[in-house]
Amino acid sequence: xxxxxxxxxxTIMEKIREADSIHTYRLRLNDEExxxxxxxxxxxxxxxxxxxxxxxxxxIVSDPEEPERLDHTIRSxxxxxxxxxxxxxxxxxxxxxxxxxxxxxxxxRGHDVVIVTGxxxxxxxxxxxxYMFRRRRHYGSVKIIHGVKTSRDLLFHExxxxxxxxxxxxxxxxxxxxxxxxxxHVGVVTDLFERVTLDPAKTMxxxxxxxxxxxxxxxxxxRRGIPATAIYVSLERHMECGIGLCGHCQxxxxxxxxxxxxxxxxxxxxxxxxxxx
Amino acid sequence: xxxxxxxxxxxxGDLVLCLSGGFHLAPNVxxxxxxETSVPKMRGIGAMEVVGEIGVLSRSDxxxxxxxxxxxxxxxxxxxxxxxxxxxxxxxxxxxxxxxWHDHQEAGRYRLEQTGSKEIxxxxxxxxSLKPFAFTPREPLVQxxxxxxxxxxxxTLPPSEKVAIIGARACxxxxxxxxxxxxxxxxxxxxxxxxxxxGLFIIAVNCTRALQTCFCASMDTGxxxxxxxxxxxxxxxxxxxxxxGSEAGSDLLSALSxxxxxxxxxxxxxxxxxxxxxxxxxxLDRTRLxxxxxxxxxxxxxxxxxxxxxACANCTMVCPTCFCHKVEETPDLTRQNSEHSxxxxxxxxxxxxxxxxxxxxxxxxxxxxxxxxxxLASWIDQFGxxxxxxxxxxxxxxxxxxxxxEEVSALLKSSEQRSTSSRPQEAPxx
Numbered sequence: 111x112x113x114x115x116x117x118x119x120x121t122i123m124e125k126i127r128e129a130d131s132i133h134t135y136r137l138r139l140n141d142e143e144x145x146x147x148x149x150x151x152x153x154x155x156x157x158x159x160x161x162x163x164x165x166x167x168x169x170i171v172s173d174p175e176e177p178e179r180l181d182h183t184i185r186s187x188x189x190x191x192x193x194x195x196x197x198x199x200x201x202x203x204x205x206x207x208x209x210x211x212x213x214x215x216x217x218x219r220g221h222d223v224v225i226v227t228g229x230x231x232x233x234x235x236x237x238x239x240x241y242m243f244r245r246r247r248h249y250g251s252v253k254i255i256h257g258v259k260t261s262r263d264l265l266f267h268e269x270x271x272x273x274x275x276x277x278x279x280x281x282x283x284x285x286x287x288x289x290x291x292x293x294x295h296v297g298v299v300t301d302l303f304e305r306v307t308l309d310p311a312k313t314m315x316x317x318x319x320x321x322x323x324x325x326x327x328x329x330x331x332x333r334r335g336i337p338a339t340a341i342y343v344s345l346e347r348h349m350e351c352g353i354g355l356c357g358h359c360q361x362x363x364x365x366x367x368x369x370x371x372x373x374x375x376x377x378x379x380x381x382x383x384x385x386x387x
Numbered sequence: 388x389x390x391x392x393x394x395x396x397x398x399x400g401d402l403v404l405c406l407s408g409g410f411h412l413a414p415n416v417x418x419x420x421x422x423e424t425s426v427p428k429m430r431g432i433g434a435m436e437v438v439g440e441i442g443v444l445s446r447s448d449x450x451x452x453x454x455x456x457x458x459x460x461x462x463x464x465x466x467x468x469x470x471x472x473x474x475x476x477x478x479x480x481x482x483x484x485x486x487x488w489h490d491h492q493e494a495g496r497y498r499l500e501q502t503g504s505k506e507i508x509x510x511x512x513x514x515x516s517l518k519p520f521a522f523t524p525r526e527p528l529v530q531x532x533x534x535x536x537x538x539x540x541x542x543t544l545p546p547s548e549k550v551a552i553i554g555a556r557a558c559x560x561x562x563x564x565x566x567x568x569x570x571x572x573x574x575x576x577x578x579x580x581x582x583x584x585x586g587l588f589i590i591a592v593n594c595t596r597a598l599q600t601c602f603c604a605s606m607d608t609g610x611x612x613x614x615x616x617x618x619x620x621x622x623x624x625x626x627x628x629x630x631x632g633s634e635a636g637s638d639l640l641s642a643l644s645x646x647x648x649x650x651x652x653x654x655x656x657x658x659x660x661x662x663x664x665x666x667x668x669x670x671l672d673r674t675r676l677x678x679x680x681x682x683x684x685x686x687x688x689x690x691x692x693x694x695x696x697x698a699c700a701n702c703t704m705v706c707p708t709c710f711c712h713k714v715e716e717t718p719d720l721t722r723q724n725s726e727h728s729x730x731x732x733x734x735x736x737x738x739x740x741x742x743x744x745x746x747x748x749x750x751x752x753x754x755x756x757x758x759x760x761x762x763l764a765s766w767i768d769q770f771g772x773x774x775x776x777x778x779x780x781x782x783x784x785x786x787x788x789x790x791x792x793e794e795v796s797a798l799l800k801s802s803e804q805r806s807t808s809s810r811p812q813e814a815p816x817x
Contacts, residue, residue, distance in 0.1 A: 111578045115528045117540045117727065140537065161531060161538050162718035162725045187743045202537025348742045350714045350732075353575040357711030357732070358739060360761065362681075363768030368574060384684055386753030 114353045117159045117204035118144050120180065125199055128183060128265045132230065133195065134171065137180040137203060148177050152237030153212030153344060153372045157352045158182055158194070159204030166190040167349040167367070169234035170208060174241065180205065183233040183265070209352040210371050213238040213316055214342060221314040221340075222250035224306065226327060228257045228299055228319025232265060234344050234371070235318050243276055252276070253306050257284040257299025257323070261292045282306060299323060303330040310335030317375075318344040325383055328375055338376035345370050345378065361387055441653055442645030446505060446625045449481045452553075452590070452618075455639055461551035461588060464520075466510060472497055473513035475520075475552070484554070485510045492598040492779065495788030508592045508622050511601070512556055514784055516707030517563045520550065521584040522570065522731075528579065528714070529727040543726075544582050551588040555616065557609030558601075558778035560591055562707025564615050568770055569710050588635060591616035595623075595659040597667045600779030602792055605670035608776045611660040621656040628656050669782075669792045673773065675799060677764030683798045684756070692794050693752035695787050700733035702781035702789075703758065708774045711739065734758050763795065 124136035139145035150156075155169040166188070172181035186195035194203065215238060223242065225235055242249045254273055258264050264283070274281035282302045283294035295302060300323065313336055317324055324343050332338060347359035347366045354368035362381035364370060381387045444451070456463055457479075465478040468485045478484065490510045491498045502509065527543040555563075570580035594601075594610035603609030612619045617636035621628040628648050631637040648656075703709040713732040718725040732739060735754045740747035748754050766774030775791070782790045 111576055111581060113542045113544075113578050114575045115579075115727075116542050117529055117531065119537050119540065121537065159727075161533065162716060162722060164716040164727075165714065204531075204538075204540065346742060347747065348740065350712070351729075354573060355569065355575065355577060355710065356713065356729075357734070358713075360757075360765065363765045365769070380681075386748045386750070386756060387684075 114206065115351075117157075117165075117206055119202050120205045122197060122199055122201050122203060123179075125197070129263060131187075131195065132183060132185045132265060134181050134183045135194070135197075135203065136172075137182065137205065138178060139180070139205060140202070145178050148180075148208075150174055150177060150180075150208035151212035152215060152241050153234055154208040154210050155234075155352070155371065156180065156182065156205045156207030157209070157349075158184070158190075159206070160190055160194050160197075161202070161204075163193045164190050165204075165206070165350070166194075167209075167352060169344075169371070171233050171236045174237055175244075183230070183236075185230055206352060210367055211369065211373075213344075213372055214314075215241055218242070218314045218316070219245075219248050220250070220312075222252070222309055222312050224253045224255065224308070224313055224315045224331075226255045226299065226303075226315060226317040226319070226323070228323045229259070229263060230265070231319030231323075231344070232256055235316055236266065236269065238316060239273060243273070246277065250278070250312060252279040253282065253308075254279070255282045255284075255299060255302050255306065257286075257302075257319070259285065259287055261285050261288045280306070300327040300330060303327055303334070308334055308336070313340065315341040316344075317341065321345070321382060324375075328379075338379060339374060341375035342372055343375055343378065344372045440630075441648040442629045442640055442643065443648040443652060444627045444629055444643065444645055446507065446622075446627060449507065449627060451643060452639070453478075453480060455642055456551045456588070459549070459639075461549045463551050463553060465553040466513060468499060468510075471499060473499070473510045475513075475515050478553075481507065484508075489596075490598065492600045492783040493788075494600070494782050494790045495785055497783050505625065506622065507627075508554060508620070509596065511594060511596060511598050512559070512778065512780070514705045514780060516705070516778065516780065517552065517555055517559045517589075518566060518707050518709075520552065520587060521563070521580050522566055522710065522712075523579075523583065524731045525728055526579050527726055527728045531725045531727060533723045542578070544578060547582055547586050549586045549588065551590065553590045553592075555589050555591045555612075556594055556778070557591065557612045558603045558606075558776045559707055560589070560612050560615040561603075561606075561608035561776040562778065563589075565708045565770070565772060565774065565776070566710065568772070589616050589618075591619040591632075593619060593621040593656070593660055594663050595621065595656075597663045598779060598783075599668060600782045601667050601777065602669040602671055602779060603777035604664040604667050606673070606773065606775060606777030610663040610667075621659070623652060623656050623659065626652065628652065669779065669790075671763075671775065671777065671792045671795055672799060673763075676773070677767040679799050680760050680764035680795075684760075686798050688794065688797045689752045689756050691797075692755055692789060693750065695789055696735075696751050696755050697787060698735040698751045698754055699786060700735040701784045701786065702791075703733040703735060704731065705780040705784045706762075707776055707778055707780070708762075709733070713738075734761070759791070759794065759798075 119140045120137040122135050123138050126134040150170050152174050155167050157165045158168045159165045168182040171183050172179055184191050186192040270281050284299045345366050349359045349367045350356040352367050354365040359366040464475050465484055466473045467476045484507050487502050487504050488510050489500045489502050529540050530543050531538050531540050570577040591612035616632040619630050631640045711732045712729045714729050734757045762774040
């Protein structure tokens, strides 16, 4: 019987500063066999462990086709992530995973794609965007819509710039509290839903960010003719085990760690708006 | 923890369903107990999965089972009286069992009484179900040790141990079957649970006395054990009827070379099971679950119960099926070693619904609703079965006497009335 609780040590190969209190940690599993057998899909997550402190669920940002390199973009907000922020190059973290359901990239094939993210929600879709651009001709037009609070919250600035230069691709950014250097939309990200050009019959949406963005944004997209079944959202709940046993990540009938974190919108719609679920 | 008894006005007037005076079960009380037709068909005493014949052992010879189990290397665990309640502990002889004791349970109340009889299994149950035996309250998972280039990890699987449990009730077996489904039959199997579970030999006792808090008949889980046991006993006066439910049980039964139980005695045992089912005064109406509870999300009754609930988590601790747990990291003082363990958690705690910077379920109302909706509705969506087995422990061990059956009755009743005026939002299927 495989022990899904066993933690595998991994070394920090790079630590990249993305923004205030946000770093990307490039990890490499220490054990050669574990490293060779590790496979993941874009949108899946690992439980990342720090010695003596504990674990936290973090999505894998890097390319699924280079599974020996595991990038995790982490904001220091809690007990574990604040302690991880103290680590330096060459130090050790632990990994269990990968867990959960990733983005439905095969189902998206042949469609126009709208990617909507807010804040740090852009991290879990980076792998999916890279995956699609490597197979550019399999996908229709790509719209990347991303919202941040202040301009300083914009991560992956070079990546957004590079994506915008891809054929048949549009990058739309919004900030509610920009500084004077901001060249993009001023306001909430959902404003952009009204103005983006869409062919609703052949569009699929991948969305990740605050739930309020989903609750307010999805109805706009649906009004524009995109069915709820063509919208996928990545959801966040507290997770302790990652394998559907600890009970914390429930949303209605779902365990978001194993049924999600990526869920088809029509399945979770009844639960998203409910308080206390 | 026990001792307080408070009464609240019963909203659901039909809750107390007196079944005495007839053999027929009330509508919605489901169970395999139709005394007029079922006894001749049954091989076991209310049991459906019986291996071999039913043997009979006199009460004074019961020690033979202990001796046999001990010779096979089993540690024997049974109910004992301690601190005013019955708890599981290691026992060696029949005399360790709570002979002559009866338990009386009501909402927020647990009392033991010594009747002076020779009855061995007069106590129905204590606060513990079978849950702690395989899903332990604290389980070390991984040991982490610092090394010169980081750290190394190893899993801390428990040693395998043969444990024979005497006195499990049908509701406990149903609870254990649900835990097996969660920890062993899902996408990920839990090796810690599996190791402990493997060593269990379970001797069930069919209930012939119902508590005021029991509602297993309405959950279709008891009062007689249907499966999941190695041996099942029925105590009829000074006789013990014994049936096997597994190969291991059958082997033990053959080793005892018992005389077969007479048809009259078997019939009497079955009749006592039926009478026990019929004497249950509480029931839970499952006919409109899970949908009706999903639809009751905005029901005013949640505010009503939240005003009484203290979010103490007792109900989840005594529940045979609640499986929520948290993981705790305990470094030693040298910071050379750290232990990664899991502990029982409860959806009633402040931390359960926490995600960075906010709490998904900040109020007691949110948490009580989460517990009941999960237990009786989402559980069905997730596992195809109810998360409640009708043992009634959450009623007994609630310090303010909140009665699950009463709350559900209130939640379902008004939602029926409401549905005539406005159509509630539909929850999805799986």
